[in-house]
Amino acid sequence: MTAPAFSEDDRHFMRVALSLSKRGLGNVWPNPAVGCVLVSSDGTIVGRGHTQPGGRPHAERVALDMAGDLARGATAYVTLEPCSHVGKTPPCATGLIEAGVLRVVSALTDPDPRVSGRGHDMLRAAGIKVDVGLYDDEARRVNEGFLSKAERLRPFVTLKLASTLDARSATKTGESQWITGPAAREAGHLLRANHDAILVGANTVIADDPSLTCRLAGRSHQSPLRVILDRAGDVPITAKLIETADTVPTWLVTAEQNFAELSEKFGKTSVKVIAAGCADAHLDLHDVMRKLADEGLSRVLVETGGNLAAGLIKAGLVDRIIHFVAPSVIGGDGKAMIADLGLEKLETAPRFKRISDQKLGQDIAVTYDKITE
Template structure:
């Protein structure tokens, strides 16, 4: 892998990220075409059913290709017919003879097929350039194609001594404006945000992405509400956000109560109950069937504890504010039965620590 390969694949990754949250159930992919050490065309997948990144880049190319042109793409080109023709065909028809791939397709049914087809037809193919970064970009897609379930990012904001709110439930604001803006950007990059009804009752949030960028979008909203306690007047049921609300409730809830909260953009989903609470594992299967591939979970302590206990969290993003409650009666990040020994505590791997304004963001993946 040369320095030039790294430079151009980084650009393809940067372009690909524009599609995060917009392409489901397809992956967010970016591509650039390079000639004489200069990017001459680029493209990314904008929405399911529209042109893939490779075709976008080829379509944006002015004039004919040359034998030395190189196509850099973050994900292996597809070699199957779906809503759009295979990208391998478009590459061959374009005359491009050099392709650099960031990562192989994670779908075991098609993995490697696109690259082999290109090689069989005389294209020079290399892979593995910035593979780790490409894999991280597509971690939601990878889990979805392998399990049929969404990738769950658990987000929390804590004081240095580990509390999400005071004993009265007051939490505005633990983190600073930069961290809150960062969360809004995260919301725009996932398919849905998920909270428990307790959060809705306590805070009456909108759970939108309040960003000024023109390509920003709002996520769908999932409210876990076993007994359907949500108020018909809740703000998120009555705003003008162009998204769906999914209220997850038990199978025995009174149909009349369901009618009171149903809207054009609100669907009440009955879900099996386990131990008097929504069966969260079953819920993940239900959401996967609705092509929800990624969820930013922002729930309270009880639901957070249940999600962790069920081993449903794939990634943690924890903001630590440089503040102390200096009391033992605050609300923790998660409640429930914890381990007896510290050696049995949940550990994180592949951790990253960075500053976001005045706060600290810790990102890591749980080792269950």
């Protein structure tokens, strides 16, 4: 099939739709973050929308409601194929058809087996012109979490690291606040706001008793769900994450054999306990990620100590690393940013490619994506 020829206007309006889609990151799971723009025949935007918190209404529905009768004869620019299945809301493809839209430009085909081309087919069967593939790479990046959940049955995992120039995350006594400066910490809170969940290990909870909330002005309501990995059930019921679970959802993942005991331990709290399998006296991290995907999570930010970071890297579960680097040195007696990986040969080292870097005051943030074969 010949690739469609897109005009400069097409590119402009899809960029607007992509910008809208990013507004949903971190607060629309289990649904994808989608943007939609409706443009009349004279080039005027008559409707725009993005997926709303909790995943509905969908972007197309928001844009159609804004446009009203002006949607008739318009072109819809959508960052993901309009849905075709009946869920808690009617299919978006049906909504576009009933509104009288004449053309739909989609960035991506939806990999969800309930859709996967059926939405586009419904539109074409109704006489609507459908063009697919405009800015598909950028659309995939915006919805890399949703696509990972659909295609790999696990969330997209981002590991956040903060260290000195010599890759130390704390002094030998464990002091780590604050290695990086205010601008870097603000960027870290923005990362939290743009993810479905933030994951930590039990040791981090016990040692630091963190809150793991988003403390950006005006975005505290976007604090992500908190996930604690606690194989043995060591996290105390007095931990901040446990005590505040009624205001910020908190899940605790433990070994299957401890599920009943911990369900009782946390029974009077708002913590949700999830059971996962074990491997070599540790939680099976692949099973953990499958369970999180089954619960609807698609974008997980990891903020934890060196041991869990090493475990996730060794398991091949880290898709992106965002490394905040401060211009200071702690020395060899400080705590390593990542624990032992047991490597003997460089050729077996996990490889990442640098995607971007950003200056944040005196610190820098470098983003790396995993190199896949």
